[in-house]
Amino acid sequence: MTETGGWPGGHPPTAPSGGPPPSVTSDRQPILQLRAISKHFGAVEALSGVDFDVYPSEVVALVGDNGAGKSTLVKTIAGINIPDSGEIWFEGQHVAIHGPRDPAALGISTVYQDLALCDNLDVVANLYLGREEVEPPVLLLSEERMEQRAREVLKSLDVKIPNPRNPIAALSGGQRQSVAVARSVMWKAKVVLLDEPTAALGVQQTKQVLELILRLRNQGLGVVVISHNLANVFEVADRIVVLRLGKRVGTYERKAASEERIVAAITGAEFGKFQPQV
Amino acid sequence: MSAAGAPSAPTGPPVVSNLQSLWRRVSQGDVGSLPVIAGLVLIWLVFYSLNPLFLSPRNLTNLVSQIADIGIVSVGIVLVLLLGEIDLSVGSVYGLASAVMAVLSVQYGWSAAPAIVAGLLVGTAIGTFQGFFFTRFRIPSFVVTLAGLLTWFGAQLHVMGEKGTINLDDPTIVQLAGQFFPPSVGWTLAVIAVVVLATDLFIRRRRRAAAGLPQAGLAGDLVKLGAVVAVILGATAIMASDEGVPLSLLILLGFVVGFDLITTRTKFGRHIFAVGGNAEAARRAGISVNGIRIAVFALCGTLAAAGGIMGASRLLAVNYNSGTGDTLLNAIAGAVIGGTSLFGGRGTVWSALTGALVIGSINNGLALLSAASDVKFMVTGGVLLAAVTIDAVARQGRQRAGV
């Protein structure tokens, strides 16, 4: 990761295309800023010129239809996709993200749509995947220390797992989601990205994950949530960003927005002309 | 399965949670080495009933020295299987490495150590090369190593030149498979092994207690330890009553124990399992997936070379046929029979030893009955099919469980 220096005020230049709309919370500094991010896969323009900000202590919902580019945007921040063009700023510094280690070092962690857990490994091993602790002289894994901390983290997040030494293969869908969220926050994260965290969950587990999201926000984290469930979005989000066909088509304060307006932005119908069938 | 929100006791009483985890393992086919050990006992009883000499100390000592080369190759196969890959070139690497060592030792007069190291490095270089091709060009490992099977066999013929057979005479090389240690040495090693195992168990329990973590039942741990100790002492007693403990067995055990430690207790080993279980998850966690893959192929090549050197030492010669025939198939069959999954991410290095014992016992027992190769191949094939079926059924069990 290389830091290429900061702009005088710590602000990145606004994109030529008018830049981001003035934020209502302009007295605060965004912790993460994306400027004019573009990414294509072959002929598919997955993202074109997207600007995106995340502030500390806020939940930003990222919504849009299937294939709108939500997961691609999150993977760009997570270092999985390298954008074709655009800039990423973190805490007022221009940063280069070349791989998954770079955002992790900054304090950005991600829970993927497909969870990215290893079924054959146990819960402790998954929580520590890629960050295993070893004992200095012989460099064997410190299983006890890792298990102890894993149990603490699961407990502090109120995640109920009968035995963290069971392989992921033995857990229910809700338990797996909880493990994935726990892994994302146990490394002093400042920004957490959640790709459809409640998609496969029942009512009770969904509620738990939403509560978990609010708990993360109240601890000062910036939380980005992708969801197709607008009811969930309205329950937790402070701001709602709408993507359509790889472009950002709107940003709404939750308190000033209505579901109809968001749906109109998602589908591309002009608000006012679009009347949902009741 | 209780959901995250359901009120479930975090840790039930030890007996209940042990039973639950046993049931989960049986229903998902995750039973480790139990089937292969049961199979081994069965095979031994059958051969014993057909010819009591089969279980004589002399024959059992023969048996363990016969499996050293294949067992070592199998350790490497286990590593690539854990990644969910395969290496079909190990037989040819086995042959080429032993040919290189033999030519350097006999024709160029190199002393034992550099000749052996050169042979091992041939394996390392080949493994690295194949791993590089596999990762860089995304050619399936099956195809890369199939090309290797042909190429390195050709290289073996080339290295040996006109000579169809090179007889080994270097005393150190010959001793690798020919040396037997007297009972006093065997018993000393056995006692050391028992003390190390007991200490390891004790330290781990104490560390868990110090960290405030729940313990597995002491009785269960002691029963497991007792079983392993009984095997060690029993095997030592049998070998001590005849020629002594073969060095080749100790070399094989050294590789097995060493790589078991590496795979289960180091970061590198954990990453091998992670890549084999879910390569994409490993990549996103910042693990260098291709680095792990190349390292594992390099290790597999090195172990194949080590097996070839042990085999040459046992036969006192290298020829055009070294490493051909059933070397490759036995090494892969052994790993799978021992319980390592073909589908990646599940298994243990110990399956190299148990699988080699099964295959070695079949070969040895049938030879004792003067059965010809036809029967040997058919029996080995049947056992392999049974082992792969257990693996596949277990996999289906896991998928039914929603894995």
Ligand SMILES: Nc1ncnc2c1ncn2[C@@H]1O[C@H](COP(=O)(O)OP(=O)(O)OP(=O)(O)O)[C@@H](O)[C@H]1O
């Ligand atoms: N690795 C890839 N290779 C090729 N095309 C891709 C890849 N990843 C995404 N795309 C394409 O980019 C576009 C955006 O995909 P993305 O996964 O970001 O959508 P999404 O908004 O997350 O949709 P969903 O709600 O279905 O998850 C789609 O057309 C998709 O097919």
Ligand SMILES: [Mg+2]
């Ligand atoms: Mg998506």
